[in-house]
Amino acid sequence: MAATLTTRGRETRQRIIEATGQQILAGGIGGTTLDGVRAATLTSKSQLFHYFPGGKTELVREVAAWEGQQLLDAQLPWLDDLSTWESWHAWRDALVDYYLRLGRWACPIGSLAWEAAATDPALAGFVADAMRLWRGKLADGIRRMSEAGHLEAGVDADRMAAAILAAVQGGLMLSQPERSSWPLEAALDSLLDVLRSRTLPEHVDAERSVSSLKQDAP
Amino acid sequence: MAATLTTRGRETRQRIIEATGQQILAGGIGGTTLDGVRAATLTSKSQLFHYFPGGKTELVREVAAWEGQQLLDAQLPWLDDLSTWESWHAWRDALVDYYLRLGRWACPIGSLAWEAAATDPALAGFVADAMRLWRGKLADGIRRMSEAGHLEAGVDADRMAAAILAAVQGGLMLSQPERSSWPLEAALDSLLDVLRSRTLPEHVDAERSVSSLKQDAP
Numbered sequence: 133m134a135a136t137l138t139t140r141g142r143e144t145r146q147r148i149i150e151a152t153g154q155q156i157l158a159g160g161i162g163g164t165t166l167d168g169v170r171a172a173t174l175t176s177k178s179q180l181f182h183y184f185p186g187g188k189t190e191l192v193r194e195v196a197a198w199e200g201q202q203l204l205d206a207q208l209p210w211l212d213d214l215s216t217w218e219s220w221h222a223w224r225d226a227l228v229d230y231y232l233r234l235g236r237w238a239c240p241i242g243s244l245a246w247e248a249a250a251t252d253p254a255l256a257g258f259v260a261d262a263m264r265l266w267r268g269k270l271a272d273g274i275r276r277m278s279e280a281g282h283l284e285a286g287v288d289a290d291r292m293a294a295a296i297l298a299a300v301q302g303g304l305m306l307s308q309p310e311r312s313s314w315p316l317e318a319a320l321d322s323l324l325d326v327l328r329s330r331t332l333p334e335h336v337d338a339e340r341s342v343s344s345l346k347q348d349a350p
Numbered sequence: 351m352a353a354t355l356t357t358r359g360r361e362t363r364q365r366i367i368e369a370t371g372q373q374i375l376a377g378g379i380g381g382t383t384l385d386g387v388r389a390a391t392l393t394s395k396s397q398l399f400h401y402f403p404g405g406k407t408e409l410v411r412e413v414a415a416w417e418g419q420q421l422l423d424a425q426l427p428w429l430d431d432l433s434t435w436e437s438w439h440a441w442r443d444a445l446v447d448y449y450l451r452l453g454r455w456a457c458p459i460g461s462l463a464w465e466a467a468a469t470d471p472a473l474a475g476f477v478a479d480a481m482r483l484w485r486g487k488l489a490d491g492i493r494r495m496s497e498a499g500h501l502e503a504g505v506d507a508d509r510m511a512a513a514i515l516a517a518v519q520g521g522l523m524l525s526q527p528e529r530s531s532w533p534l535e536a537a538l539d540s541l542l543d544v545l546r547s548r549t550l551p552e553h554v555d556a557e558r559s560v561s562s563l564k565q566d567a568p
Contacts, residue, residue: 160468162380238464245523246461250378260527267524291536294524295517298537302520305463306485306512309478318509319516322544329547 145183146198148173153195157236161192161247193255199240200262206230211266214273215280220327223273224320227300228313237308237316242301267293274327283330292327299323363401364416366391371413375454379410379465411473414466417458418480424448432491433498438545441491442538445518446531455526455534460519485511492545501548510545517541 137145151172155164166180166188184191204211207230210223231237241262248255271293277283303319355363369390373382384406388398402409422429425448428441449455459480466473489511495501521537 158468160378160380160465162378162465163469238467242523243464245526246456246464247378247380249456249526250376251381256527263524263527288536291532292540294521294533295537295540298520298524298533299513299516300520301523302516302518302537303512305460305519306481306516308463308467309474309481314509315512315516318506319513319520322510322513322541326540326544326547329544 141183144173144175144179148175148180148183148191149194149198152191153199153240156192156195156244157238157240161244161251164188164192166191189252189255192252193258196241196244196255196258196262203230203239203241204266211269211273213276214270215276215282217282217328220273220277220324224324228317228320231304231307231316232313237304237311237313239301239304242304263297267297270296277327281332283327284332287327287330292323295326296320296323359401362391362393362397366393366398366401366409367412367416370409371417371458374410374413374462375456375458379462379469382406382410384409407470407473410470411476414459414462414473414476414480421448421457421459422484429487429491431494432488433494433500435500435546438491438495438542442542446535446538449522449525449534450531455522455529455531457519457522460522481515485515488514495545499550501545502550505545505548510541513544514538514541 148169152164152169155168155172166177169175169191170177170180180191181187184194207223207226210219210226213219214223231239234240241259244255245259245263248259267290271289274283274287274289274292278285278287278289299319299322300316303316306315306319307313366387370382370387373386373390384395384398387393387409388395398409399405402412425441425444428437428444431437432441449457452458459477462473463477463481466477485508489507492501492505492507492510496503496505496507517537517540518534521534524533524537525531
């Protein structure tokens with residue numbers, strides 16, 4: 133449907149999506165009403181249903197899709213690479229920065245997961261797919277690290293990727309009440325330490341200290 | 351108030367709390383109504399307000415307190431010890447078993463965190479305190495490990511405890527759509543591997559392999 137809209141129509145539709153996202157962050161899906169969205173965007177009921185014939189259910193899913201895309205975009209280009217330690221560190225910093233800029237210590241996708249699980253199975257499925265896509269990209273990066281010889285054999289990329297993503301989501305949950313990134317950073321960095329502990333011995337030396345290599349040289 | 355109730359009164363009150371907990375798990379706080387609780391427990395409106403004068407808000411907090419206590423109890427006696435690797439492994443197994451028995455791959459406390467943050471600041475504060483208490487017990491265990499000489503110096507107990515609890519909460523979030531404990535176990539075990547990687551060298555040998563020690567012996 134979005135393809136048939138005028139530029140102005142697309143802008144209005146996007147404005148409605150973003151305002152709904154703000155309401156969900158502030159009051160959960162349960163606290164979000166079409167009347168509230170209309171008031172925030174100065175749109176009429178017929179306009180709202182013109183852009184979102186499926187009403188609130190459709191609107192919430194569009195919000196999830198848009199916020200999921202923003203979240204992935206914020207991790208680019210590193211999330212699609214992750215073939216070097218530099219790429220992992222840049223990814224880690226970009227992700228923490230993204231949540232810092234959001235200013236709420238909540239993952240727009242992750243925070244929907246629990247509420248959706250209880251109220252909207254289709255949305256819960258969408259959130260789960262977004263998490264699997266994200267987890268898959270991390271696993272691909274771990275495989276690239278192994279293929280490039282940066283990691284020892286036997287690292288289970290899927291389990292490691294799940295652990296890293298769990299650290300992000302759980303770290304955010306603990307960061308929110310502290311109004312600080314330290315739990316997120318503690319969790320994420322611990323997992324990156326796990327990955328680093330699987331570095332092949334020669335790569336540990338190369339990474340850690342060039343001078344130590346020189347000492348070993350004849 | 352509970353102190354002044356008869357045995358039968360206490361049972362009724364507890365029955366209402368547990369039925370409300372079930373409704374929250376099934377439909378979130380937003381999907382829980384006093385009418386629904388009354389229907390599930392066959393209680394009248396006046397009975398409900400007799401036990402919970404503060405209405406739904408009070409009831410939801412009592413549910414959180416009760417479920418938080420169940421969660422802590424399920425981790426005993428190990429959560430109050432954690433001074434040996436055996437204690438850490440028994441704690442880990444008891445916690446995974448607890449979530450398996452719940453059968454929903456959701457933490458009763460953790461799943462309230464996001465919704466409460468958006469809707470009920472007092473409840474959000476209660477959940478945050480429960481998380482801090484839990485995190486504090488893990489940090490105490492890490493300090494006991496250091497004091498007993500099982501861990502090398504310099505392990506930051508508070509950061510490590512936050513990372514472990516984040517792994518539990520984030521791992522559950524990823525386990526729910528998979529209907530499997532593997533993401534939870536992958537995340538939790540990765541963090542326990544981090545802790546183990548900080549074992550003092552002689553303890554690594556003693557833990558990992560008695561036979562390797564024998565090989566080293568003259």
